[in-house]
Structures are given as structure tokens and as C-alpha cells.
Amino acid sequence: MTTSIVDNGVNVEALLGARQALAGAPEIAQFQWRSTVTWLDGTHSRADLETFFGFNEEQRHRTTFSFDIDHPLQFAAQDNGITPVEYVLVALGGCLTAGIAAIAQQRKIQLRSVQAAITAEMDLHGILGADPDVRNGFSGVRVDYTIDADATRAEIEALVAQSQKRSAVYDVLTNPTAVTVTVS
Amino acid sequence: MRYATTVVIGAGHCGLAVSRCLTERSIDHVVLERGEVADSWRTRRWDSLRLLTPNWMTRLPGFAYRGDDPDGFLAASEVARLIGDYAEDSAAPVLTGTAVTSVRSGPRGYLVDTDGGSWHARTVVIATGAATVATVPARLVEQVPAAITTTTAADYRSPDRLPAGAVLVVGASASGIQIADEIRRSGRPVTLAAGEHVRMPRTYRGRDILWWMDASGLLDERYDEVPDLVRARNLPSMQLVGAPQMLDLNALRRGGVRLAGRFVGVREGTAQFSGSLPNVCALADLKLGRLLDTIDGWADRAGVDAAPPQRFAPTAVAGHEQSAHLGAGGIETIVWATGHRADLSFVDLGVFDRKGRVLHDGGVTTEPGLYVIGLPFLRRRKSTLIDGAAADARELTDHLAAHLDTVARRAG
Structure with missing residues (x-):
């Protein structure tokens, strides 16, 4: 019987504490996420993220995070950054992997390595308006995890399944969301 | 105005199981039922539905399935008949066609209003079911x-x-x-x-x-x-x-x-x-x-x-x-087919959470002498199965009897 301490670097006590606190004050659960995207040139834009709202007050990241968004040379663009659709893969992989770490911590499973290979299929006929039967977005997304951990295969599969169940980005991708775009 | 030590609301298998346990303890009570005994089994089931639990699992306090097909599954009408037989076997004091309109605090514990007059009760057991509303x-x-x-x-x-x-x-x-x-x-x-x-x-x-x-x-x-x-x-x-x-x-x-x-x-x-x-x-x-x-x-x-x-x-x-x-x-x-929930809107007491769900500890609410039974995982995983009523009814009746003793001692 091992008595080693499982540490995936996730403060589960803080997360569980937050869940407890929310039960007593449901309004503090209302969050708002923000991003400002500024056009630079051509298909090149930059997203800046600094503030968000939550726990009943204005919050701030440690620093302003900036991300370049562009399209590759093959699209006659300058490739100053990854494409918007690739950011979706970044978001999905980041969300699911964070979930895996947190759930593993809570289930006392030590992770040694976790890697997600994410692929998304897309038919350009959609965004080019060339075929009305083809949607603009992905026709499908695949995530393949390679995980080394002190756990059985079934336990690892359960981690990955539970992470999807509790993932915000997975939910955003799999379910419709009302999107309102206005001009000020 | 009538009086019963305990008013049980609902004459389904849970309410009747509680009634049987109360009778065993000689606690005088009445079972108020808005329709007929086993009403939901008569009126709220599709034609071909059969009970999901095998017949041998149909075990209630002092009563069980005695037919020749223990591994079979009763049709809805047969469940209704079995629950009716149980009411008869228990000589349960059921008042059918009596819809409860409110349960509130009263001078002797609780005041239970119905479309056929009001009842004073020391204790109330709500057994109206987990599946009243789709x-x-x-x-x-x-x-x-x-x-x-x-x-x-x-x-x-x-x-x-x-x-x-x-x-x-x-x-x-x-x-x-x-x-x-x-x-x-x-x-x-x-x-x-x-x-x-x-x-x-x-x-x-x-x-x-x-x-x-x-x-x-x-x-x-x-x-x-x-x-x-x-x-x-x-x-x-x-x-x-x-x-x-x-x-x-x-x-x-x-x-x-x-x-x-x-x-x-x-x-x-x-x-x-x-x-x-x-x-x-x-x-x-x-x-x-x-x-x-x-x-x-x-x-x-x-x-x-x-x-x-x-x-x-x-x-x-x-x-x-x-x-x-x-x-x-x-x-x-x-x-x-998105589920169902209990309808306890007739309960005018502060026993609900912010989403309107009844707060209880294994069926014991925060109002002394007020109980619920038949809700999901009330006291056990099997609480919503017919077979789950017996243990829950016994334990809640134990609690109820202890409560009555406490009240009696305080009065004495």
C-alpha cells in the first residue's frame, strides 16, 4: 500500500471551497469573460485580455495577455499568428486538460504526462460560400489523449469523460449558444 | 374540524406503508388521498407499462407479492390492484377523493386543509410521490x-x-x-x-x-x-x-x-x-x-x-x-420523457431551498413532526422503488413516534 502524496499542482481544496461558498451565495457565481480584438492589417488582428468579472467584483489577470491572430501564407496572408479556428482547438484542449488535472487530483490519481492531439475537420466550401450544404464550422472535432498516470485504463477513461462533462469549452462547442453582435 | 395524531397525505404504496407502520404502533391517523388508492398507477401510466422491478421485489410492511410468477413484472393495472389489496389488508384509514390544499402550522402542530374540510394533526407525513409533475x-x-x-x-x-x-x-x-x-x-x-x-x-x-x-x-x-x-x-x-x-x-x-x-x-x-x-x-x-x-x-x-x-x-x-x-x-x-418531480406546492411552510426543492434529512424536514417519503434516495438507493418503502417507512415512523413521545413529555 502506497502512502505517497498525489500532487498534480491543482489546489482542489480551493476549488471545493469555492463550490461550498457558491452554495451559500449563488450570485457570486456570475462571471463575465472579456476580450478586445483590434484589427491591425489584412487578416491580422490582436486580442488583448486583462480583466474579467467574478466573485461579485472586477478582477484582473496578473498581466495583459496578447494573442496574434492571422491566416497562413497559403491563404495569401502573413501568418503572424494562428487562425481563429485553431484558437478554438487551443481553448478546447486547454479546458479539457485542466479538467483532467483537477479531477485526477480530486480522485487521488498522480499524473505523469498528459498530451492531447486535437484535430478538427473543416470543408472550405462553407466559408467560401461555394456550397450551401456545407457549414462554415467544423464538421467534427477529435481529441486523442495520451496519458501516463498511476491508474487503470478504466480510471483514466473516466477522468477524460468526467472532464468533458464539466468542461465549459466542450459545452460551448457541442451546444448552441446565443451570440449577439452589435455595432456601437 | 377533525383531529388525527398523524395525517398521511397520499395513498400510494409509500403512504400505505407508513399507515401500516403507524397502525402497528397504534398511532391514530388518517390517509388523505385526492383520487383513488394508487391513483397514479390508474391515471398516469401508459397502456403497456409494466413495473420495472420483478414481482418478488414487491415487498411492503406486512405484505408482499404472493402470485405464481415471482420473476415476472406486474402491469400497471395489476400494481394498482395490488396496492388496493394492501390498503384492504391493512384496513388503512383512507379518505379517498380528498385533495389537500394546504399544510400549515396549527395550534396542535399542523393544520391540513382539504377540499372536504380541515384536519388538526400533531404530525404530517407527505407521501404524494416523487413523480407528481412531469x-x-x-x-x-x-x-x-x-x-x-x-x-x-x-x-x-x-x-x-x-x-x-x-x-x-x-x-x-x-x-x-x-x-x-x-x-x-x-x-x-x-x-x-x-x-x-x-x-x-x-x-x-x-x-x-x-x-x-x-x-x-x-x-x-x-x-x-x-x-x-x-x-x-x-x-x-x-x-x-x-x-x-x-x-x-x-x-x-x-x-x-x-x-x-x-x-x-x-x-x-x-x-x-x-x-x-x-x-x-x-x-x-x-x-x-x-x-x-x-x-x-x-x-x-x-x-x-x-x-x-x-x-x-x-x-x-x-x-x-x-x-x-x-x-x-x-x-x-x-x-x-424528461423526468418528473414532486409537487409540494400545497405545503405552506419554510422547508424549501431556493429552487423550491424540499429540504430534508432522510425524510425528516426542519419542521418538527413533518416528514416526506418516496423521494429519490430519501434514505436509501432504493427509496423510490416499491421495495424501498418498507425500510424508509419503518425508520420515519420510529422518528415520528419518538417525536410524539417528546411532545407528550413536554406537555406532561
Whole structure:
């Protein structure tokens, strides 16, 4: 019987504490996420993220995070950054992997390595308006995890399944969301 | 104004189990029933429905199934008759056709108002059931085009009472899978929208799955012992049918039912289904695997003589639907099998949480002398099974009797 301490670097006590606190004050659960995207040139834009709202007050990241968004040379663009659709893969992989770490911590499973290979299929006929039967977005997304951990295969599969169940980005991708775009 | 030491509200199997226990303790009481004994079994079940638990599991305080088919499953009308027989056998003091309109504090404990006058009571046991109201997702209902015929699992009766055309069944718990299967067999195209569900074989290693869960003690797991009670109380019902067959999503697909993810919205007359079906199926497959591991482990330790362990093929989800047209030529009927809830709106006491759910500790509410029974995982995993009423009724009656003693001592 091992008595080693499982540490995936996730403060589960803080997360569980937050869940407890929310039960007593449901309004503090209302969050708002923000991003400002500024056009630079051509298909090149930059997203800046600094503030968000939550726990009943204005919050701030440690620093302003900036991300370049562009399209590759093959699209006659300058490739100053990854494409918007690739950011979706970044978001999905980041969300699911964070979930895996947190759930593993809570289930006392030590992770040694976790890697997600994410692929998304897309038919350009959609965004080019060339075929009305083809949607603009992905026709499908695949995530393949390679995980080394002190756990059985079934336990690892359960981690990955539970992470999807509790993932915000997975939910955003799999379910419709009302999107309102206005001009000020 | 009449008086009873205890007013029991509802003459279903739970209310009658409590009544039997109260009689054993010589606690004078009345059982108020808005309709007939076993009313829901008479009026709120589809025609072909059979009880999901085998006949041998129909065990109530001082009464049990005594027929010659212990492994069979009673039809709804037979359940109603059995519960009626139980009321008679117990000589239960039932007042039928008496609808309770409110329960509030009164000078001697509680004041129970009915459409046939009021009762004073020292104690009240609410046994109106966990499934009084069909819950339909309001946000979705308002998006469904008016031309679509909609019904709920509680109002559905048989395929021939539905309009012709394709049918969308929303929800893949016990009701949803059975209704989808039955409508498909009637020849209609059927799409089943499945969210989280509890996959379950009817038999395992040659015995009914509920025999394993009963014998191994899984159904006796207590509310104060499970790690996550909120989750346990909100689990969908097991995918079971009252017949010797396994009706899971694979079986439904083989039968020609189209599978889709959770029904999440309507856009331009098209129903949208979640892309999460592979994951909810993976969760259900893993959960079933863990259950069977638990059963096998127990079988080994207990030395049960049974067929060798088996595992079921993963749920196949390739090619599931992501959208479906609502209206002529597409889906023309929606059956909401999205669950049900207790309706305790007649209780004018501060025993509810912010979402209107009754707060209780194993059926004991925060109002001294006020009890609920028959809710999901009230005191045990089996609390909503007929077989779960006996233990819960005994323990709550014990608590109630102790409460009466305390009140009597204080008065003396």
C-alpha cells in the first residue's frame, strides 16, 4: 500500500471551497469573460485580455495577455499568428486538460504526462460560400489523449469523460449558444 | 374540524406503508388521498407499462407479492390492484377523493386543509410521490413550433393515439427508452434525444440485475453514506424495462431508432442536438462497467453460484443525428420523457431551498413532526422503488413516534 502524496499542482481544496461558498451565495457565481480584438492589417488582428468579472467584483489577470491572430501564407496572408479556428482547438484542449488535472487530483490519481492531439475537420466550401450544404464550422472535432498516470485504463477513461462533462469549452462547442453582435 | 395524531397525505404504496407502520404502533391517523388508492398507477401510466422491478421485489410492511410468477413484472393495472389489496389488508384509514390544499402550522402542530374540510394533526407525513409533475424544459418548449404535437411520458398512452409521422422522444431514462421502442415498433420513424443516462442490463450472469443490486446491498446504500448525495438524488432512472430483455441505446439503434444528443434548441424550425452524445455514452458505459466490477467482486466474496462474468459492447454512437426538421415531412410529434418531480406546492411552510426543492434529512424536514417519503434516495438507493418503502417507512415512523413521545413529555 502506497502512502505517497498525489500532487498534480491543482489546489482542489480551493476549488471545493469555492463550490461550498457558491452554495451559500449563488450570485457570486456570475462571471463575465472579456476580450478586445483590434484589427491591425489584412487578416491580422490582436486580442488583448486583462480583466474579467467574478466573485461579485472586477478582477484582473496578473498581466495583459496578447494573442496574434492571422491566416497562413497559403491563404495569401502573413501568418503572424494562428487562425481563429485553431484558437478554438487551443481553448478546447486547454479546458479539457485542466479538467483532467483537477479531477485526477480530486480522485487521488498522480499524473505523469498528459498530451492531447486535437484535430478538427473543416470543408472550405462553407466559408467560401461555394456550397450551401456545407457549414462554415467544423464538421467534427477529435481529441486523442495520451496519458501516463498511476491508474487503470478504466480510471483514466473516466477522468477524460468526467472532464468533458464539466468542461465549459466542450459545452460551448457541442451546444448552441446565443451570440449577439452589435455595432456601437 | 377533525383531529388525527398523524395525517398521511397520499395513498400510494409509500403512504400505505407508513399507515401500516403507524397502525402497528397504534398511532391514530388518517390517509388523505385526492383520487383513488394508487391513483397514479390508474391515471398516469401508459397502456403497456409494466413495473420495472420483478414481482418478488414487491415487498411492503406486512405484505408482499404472493402470485405464481415471482420473476415476472406486474402491469400497471395489476400494481394498482395490488396496492388496493394492501390498503384492504391493512384496513388503512383512507379518505379517498380528498385533495389537500394546504399544510400549515396549527395550534396542535399542523393544520391540513382539504377540499372536504380541515384536519388538526400533531404530525404530517407527505407521501404524494416523487413523480407528481412531469418536468419539461420550459426554455425548449417555448421554441417548439406550434404545429408540433407535444405530450409527456405521464400523458402518453399508446402509439396509435399519436398523429402519424416521425416522433422525437426526448430523454433516455426508463420512460424514454420504452416509449421510443414502442413507437418505433408501431412503424413510425423515431429519433431519441439522449443526455446523461444510466445503462443497465435486465439480467446479468443469469440473474435479474436488481437481484444482484439487492443481494449485494447496493440498493440499501444509505443517504448519509454516499459520497455525493446531491448527485445520487438527481440520477436519471435506470434504463430498464419490465420484460426479460435489455433495452439500451444499442438495442434501440438495432430496432431502427435514430440516436441524437441532448435536445438543446430550435433554430429556423430545426431541432438541434448536442454533440456530447459520445461522452454521455462513454460515461454510461464506464459507470455500468464499475457496477459490474462491484457485482463480480461481491459475487466472488459471497460465493454466489452464477454464470461467468460478462461485459457489454460499448454503446455505438457513430452517425448520430445533430439536427432534425420540425414540421410536415419531419418530426411532427415530441414526447417529453424528461423526468418528473414532486409537487409540494400545497405545503405552506419554510422547508424549501431556493429552487423550491424540499429540504430534508432522510425524510425528516426542519419542521418538527413533518416528514416526506418516496423521494429519490430519501434514505436509501432504493427509496423510490416499491421495495424501498418498507425500510424508509419503518425508520420515519420510529422518528415520528419518538417525536410524539417528546411532545407528550413536554406537555406532561
